[in-house]
Amino acid sequence: MPEAGDISADEFRHAGHQLIDWIADYWEHPERYPVLSRARPGEIARALPASAPEEPETLDTILRDFEQIIVPGVTHWNHPGFLAYFAVTGSAPGVLGELLSAALNVNAMLWRTSPAATELEEVTLDWLRQLLNLPGTFSGVIYDTASISSMVAMAAAREAASPGVKTRGLAGAPPMRVYCSDQAHSSIEKAAITLGIGREGTRTIPSDAEYRMQPARLREAIERDIAAGDRPIFVAATVGTTATTSVDPVPEIADVCEEFGLWLHVDGAYGGTAAVIPEMRWVWEGVGRADSIVVNPHKWLFTPIDCSAFFSRRLDVVRAAFSLVPDYLRTSESDVHNYMDYGVQLGRRFRALKLWFVLRAYGREGIVDRLREHIRLAHELEGWIQATPNWEVAAPVPFSTVCFRYNPPGVDEETVNAVNLAIIDCVNNTGEVFISGTRLRGKEVIRLAIGHIRTTEEHVHRAWDLLQQAARAVNAG
Numbered sequence: 001m002p003e004a005g006d007i008s009a010d011e012f013r014h015a016g017h018q019l020i021d022w023i024a025d026y027w028e029h030p031e032r033y034p035v036l037s038r039a040r041p042g043e044i045a046r047a048l049p050a051s052a053p054e055e056p057e058t059l060d061t062i063l064r065d066f067e068q069i070i071v072p073g074v075t076h077w078n079h080p081g082f083l084a085y086f087a088v089t090g091s092a093p094g095v096l097g098e099l100l101s102a103a104l105n106v107n108a109m110l111w112r113t114s115p116a117a118t119e120l121e122e123v124t125l126d127w128l129r130q131l132l133n134l135p136g137t138f139s140g141v142i143y144d145t146a147s148i149s150s151m152v153a154m155a156a157a158r159e160a161a162s163p164g165v166k167t168r169g170l171a172g173a174p175p176m177r178v179y180c181s182d183q184a185h186s187s188i189e190k191a192a193i194t195l196g197i198g199r200e201g202t203r204t205i206p207s208d209a210e211y212r213m214q215p216a217r218l219r220e221a222i223e224r225d226i227a228a229g230d231r232p233i234f235v236a237a238t239v240g241t242t243a244t245t246s247v248d249p250v251p252e253i254a255d256v257c258e259e260f261g262l263w264l265h266v267d268g269a270y271g272g273t274a275a276v277i278p279e280m281r282w283v284w285e286g287v288g289r290a291d292s293i294v295v296n297p298h299k300w301l302f303t304p305i306d307c308s309a310f311f312s313r314r315l316d317v318v319r320a321a322f323s324l325v326p327d328y329l330r331t332s333e334s335d336v337h338n339y340m341d342y343g344v345q346l347g348r349r350f351r352a353l354k355l356w357f358v359l360r361a362y363g364r365e366g367i368v369d370r371l372r373e374h375i376r377l378a379h380e381l382e383g384w385i386q387a388t389p390n391w392e393v394a395a396p397v398p399f400s401t402v403c404f405r406y407n408p409p410g411v412d413e414e415t416v417n418a419v420n421l422a423i424i425d426c427v428n429n430t431g432e433v434f435i436s437g438t439r440l441r442g443k444e445v446i447r448l449a450i451g452h453i454r455t456t457e458e459h460v461h462r463a464w465d466l467l468q469q470a471a472r473a474v475n476a477g
Ligand SMILES: *Cc1c(COP(=O)(O)O)cnc(C)c1O
Pocket: 086, 144, 145, 146, 147, 148, 185, 187, 238, 240, 241, 242, 267, 268, 269, 270, 296, 308
């Protein structure tokens, strides 16, 4: 039996080398796995023992079970045929950075609990800020997800609108109101739920024919709320909405926010990344006037999940909203960031390390080339769809995501919806690619998002072939 609870350096080396080999093979031959797991509900859990082992087990045994039980239950997000939701990449440099961060296992709650973790976070986020062409007035914090970044933004807005809300709570004040379009991500509403503003306090502004927020309707909603004695505090604009990747008119929304003194948060979780490409800089138009911005390197910037970059011109307000230093965490350093002051959680992973690896290993040019290629592929697909009878593109394609549908003539809307859902299932059952769908104003559409670093024209072409085959099969059946 091994020493109690310990793994010798040799055992670690052996298992570690095996594991790196496994990962390299995995990435080299993704076609051996169906992208979408074929597991049925409960199947994985049933294959596992009901309790943890009494006796130590060897790493070899654990790795064997990983391959035999866990892998079949994995949906392969790191597969180039993954074209659903927003495709993401755990790239090789990102994975190596993640491995080191696990090995160091620092908790970056205070500057002194790991100065390098705090300072690398500052520097890496400033690199990212420059790559994304954001003004130097913005500085950043890394959170786990865009959902948390947006919640932090809303909490800061709440503090800015009502200083001391942290102490008093919400009681006795007029109800606060927040605004986003009907295309905004559900995380905005969840932030409102979390912060005591509630779903009813979240005003959903109608979007236009191209799924962009209508600033005139935003203004009306704010004026209506003010007339009713409510307290508007926050607007979330989206650059790259989740369903269609539409871009809200940030300059006009910023005008409204400035007029009424509201916090403007820009959710660019996916689309914001495109601003690294010179010809895509337009996506950030007006964004310098935002109070805060979120971009997810774990979405379209090849960084393993989780890593969400939050930028604000008013980090002092974020700090005011959250800072609460118990006696046992007081430190003597001044002029340092203690990142625990900028959010709810105390403990923080060393996430900057993997982002630093990614930014260095690809460089600006490497990132631009890959994102540009993803956008080119999306436009290729858009062209194939437009050139094919009975198929139509369902929304503009500003980035690397295409919404489209099969729409044969003389078929009622309900049947078209059912047919498109059946096509998605049929394509996903092949295991070669994985696509998803969404509903746009009552219409079921197919949604294909290109974002994996190894997705090539071949994968997109194959997906398009499978879609057309599925349409024929569904029609014939
Ligand atoms: C994906 C997405 C989110 C949520 O991101 P998480 O990091 O998973 O919380 C928020 N907003 C937009 C626009 C998104 O596309």
